Structure formats: structure tokens, C-alpha cells
Amino acid sequence: MSAGPWCTGWYDLDGAGRRPCPGRRPAVGSRQCADCALRDQFRFVHHGHTGGYVPAALEPxxxxxxxxxxxxxxxxxxxxxxxxxxxxxxxxxxxxxxxxxxxxxxxxxxxxxxxxxxxxxxxxxxxxxxxxxxxxxxxxxxxxxxxxxxxxxxxxxxxxxxxxxxxxxxxxxxxxxxxxxSDMGVLAGMPPQGSWVEYPSDLRSGGHGLLVEACAGSAVLARTRPGPDAGRYLVDLGRLTGARIVPGDVDSPETEVQEPLF
Structure with missing residues (x-):
């Protein structure tokens, strides 16, 4: 995995939707390179109701x-x-x-x-x-x-x-x-305190093998190995924004986790 962060592209208001960064450049500041940030006119949407500049493509x-x-x-x-x-x-x-x-x-x-x-x-x-x-x-x-x-x-x-x-x-x-x-599964049920443990390894380095069971926004509930006795972890996939991922047959690092008592 190449952690970056790399530019995630820009949003084309003329109908093409999300476009990839043409230069596959590193991100500067947030999720975009300087060129894609300038192309992305959607950023003006948050100020259009206060008298700020609104490009013609944003009016609809x-x-x-x-x-x-x-x-x-x-x-x-x-x-x-x-x-x-x-x-x-x-x-x-x-x-x-x-x-x-x-x-x-x-x-x-x-x-x-x-x-x-x-x-x-x-x-x-x-x-x-x-x-x-x-x-x-x-x-x-x-x-x-x-x-x-x-x-x-x-x-x-x-x-x-x-x-x-x-x-x-x-x-x-x-x-x-x-x-x-329906994909939220058990995460929609507001589990009791201490039910889920946050994934202890850094997603942006090394290899990770995750068996996903439920999703809530950028969070997934996943096991690192099959079997009903395998521990489940909350994993923040949002940390992978701007990362370059290489698919492969890999396992997550072995880690002992102390589950919260309170």
C-alpha cells in the first residue's frame, strides 16, 4: 500500500460526476491536489445562500x-x-x-x-x-x-x-x-458499551485481511479470521482516503487487545 495521501480527484458539475486526478498527484492540505481543487466548483455550494460566488454550473x-x-x-x-x-x-x-x-x-x-x-x-x-x-x-x-x-x-x-x-x-x-x-446489521442497534473494540492496527501500512459483517458510514464491523469465536473489530475505512491499495491474499497482524471493562 502506498499511503499518500494522494489526490482523490474532483467533482464535475457538467454531468460527468467524480473525475480522477489526471496527474495522480499527492494531495495538498485535504483530499485534493491544487489543480483539482481549482477545478472542483462544488466547493462553492456551502456559500451560495450567503451571497457568495456561485458558478453557472452550480445553479441547478x-x-x-x-x-x-x-x-x-x-x-x-x-x-x-x-x-x-x-x-x-x-x-x-x-x-x-x-x-x-x-x-x-x-x-x-x-x-x-x-x-x-x-x-x-x-x-x-x-x-x-x-x-x-x-x-x-x-x-x-x-x-x-x-x-x-x-x-x-x-x-x-x-x-x-x-x-x-x-x-x-x-x-x-x-x-x-x-x-x-440493511447493511448496517448489528451496528444499527446501538450496542451496549464495550461491545466493539476499535481495530488496533494502522490500515495505512502493511497488509490487512478483513471479513466485513456490517457497515455504518466509514466504519465496518469485521473479523480478521473466519469462525464464530473470532473477535470483531470496528474498523475506520475512512483512514484509507487518498491511499493506494494493492489487493492480495493477506492476513491482519496478530494483536492482543484488552477489551474495555466499562
Whole structure:
């Protein structure tokens, strides 16, 4: 494996979708090289509702129907986010949440982002969470009832705020729970604390053989060898972003892991 990080390419708004980096260059700063970052006009989407520059190719994206959602993770942390209608389920599926609800819909992507900013400003619900924290939440979850209560209370507070705010045009309230995909398996059940141990080896070096049983966002629950007595680990596949992987018949390193007692 060549760990990089290498450029992951850019998003072409003219219909081609994700394009690979033409020069297969190292990433600079985040996930892109400098050239691909300049090509990627999608980066302007987060500022289009505040009067920022919007390229012509991005206008149809902002004008398309969108949804406002709340996603709650296994430790009770809740974030607010937006999803284009055509990404209605996929956007939340990739978050790694255990509970989520759509709380509003709009025909205008600018309006939904205004609503998102309002929720953050008035209710202190953040719009971002680090990937590593999402994975860690699955390894160290909060008590199930507290997570459910936290999510329900936030949904209620956001719905009341949007009703008072009168945002428009076309902002419609929703009370629609998200259905976890079947691939989440047991990870959708908010396991008791200490159920899953984080994978102890560095994915970005050496060889790793993983038998995947369930997925939640960038996290997978996997065994390093077959058999019902084999330990299961939470593995953050997001650490492989920008890495070059060589498939092969390999085994994971032998590691003794002390499972958490509390």
C-alpha cells in the first residue's frame, strides 16, 4: 500500500460526476491536489445562500429540492445537515448515525441551508462531526434510552424553531424517520458499551485481511479470521482516503487487545 495521501480527484458539475486526478498527484492540505481543487466548483455550494460566488454550473444544484435532517450518533451527539432530494437516503446512510429524521423539505437549496444555519445559531446544533469521532461513538456508545431521548428532543426543538421562523419560499415541515440500511446489521442497534473494540492496527501500512459483517458510514464491523469465536473489530475505512491499495491474499497482524471493562 502506498499511503499518500494522494489526490482523490474532483467533482464535475457538467454531468460527468467524480473525475480522477489526471496527474495522480499527492494531495495538498485535504483530499485534493491544487489543480483539482481549482477545478472542483462544488466547493462553492456551502456559500451560495450567503451571497457568495456561485458558478453557472452550480445553479441547478442550489435550485433543486433539498431536505433538512438531524442525525444522532451512538454516543448521543446530534448534527444538522442537508441532502439533495436525489440523495435522500444515501446522504444519511454515509453519516454513520444510529438515528436520523428528516425535519423539513424545500424546493430551494438556498433556503434549506438558511434553515440549517438557523438551527446551528439558535439551538447550538453543529453541522459537522469528525469522522473519527463518529467511529469512536460506536465503540463507546451512550445508554440507548438517552440516545433516543436526545434525538427526539432535538427533533421537537428544531421543528418548533422552523415553525416560528417562517422561512421560505417552500419550506415544508417533515416528521419522517430515516430507515437504516440493511447493511448496517448489528451496528444499527446501538450496542451496549464495550461491545466493539476499535481495530488496533494502522490500515495505512502493511497488509490487512478483513471479513466485513456490517457497515455504518466509514466504519465496518469485521473479523480478521473466519469462525464464530473470532473477535470483531470496528474498523475506520475512512483512514484509507487518498491511499493506494494493492489487493492480495493477506492476513491482519496478530494483536492482543484488552477489551474495555466499562
Amino acid at each position: 444544484v442550489l435550485a433543486a429540492p433539498h431536505l433538512l435532517y438531524l442525525a444522532t450518533f451512538a454516543d448521543g451527539f446530534t448534527k444538522v445537515g442537508t441532502a439533495a432530494e436525489h440523495r435522500r437516503t444515501g446522504r444519511i446512510d454515509e453519516q454513520g448515525a444510529v438515528l436520523a429524521s428528516y425535519v423539513a423539505a424545500t424546493t430551494d437549496g438556498r433556503v434549506v441551508r438558511e434553515a440549517e444555519d438557523l438551527v446551528t445559531a439558535e439551538l447550538d446544533v453543529p453541522q459537522h462531526r469528525r469522522r473519527a469521532a463518529k467511529v469512536a461513538a460506536l465503540a463507546r456508545p451512550a445508554e440507548r434510552a438517552r440516545v433516543r431521548t436526545r434525538h427526539a428532543e432535538t427533533v421537537q426543538q428544531v421543528s418548533a424553531l422552523l415553525a416560528r421562523a417562517g422561512l421560505g419560499p417552500g419550506l415544508m415541515p417533515l416528521d419522517e424517520p430515516w430507515t437504516p440500511p
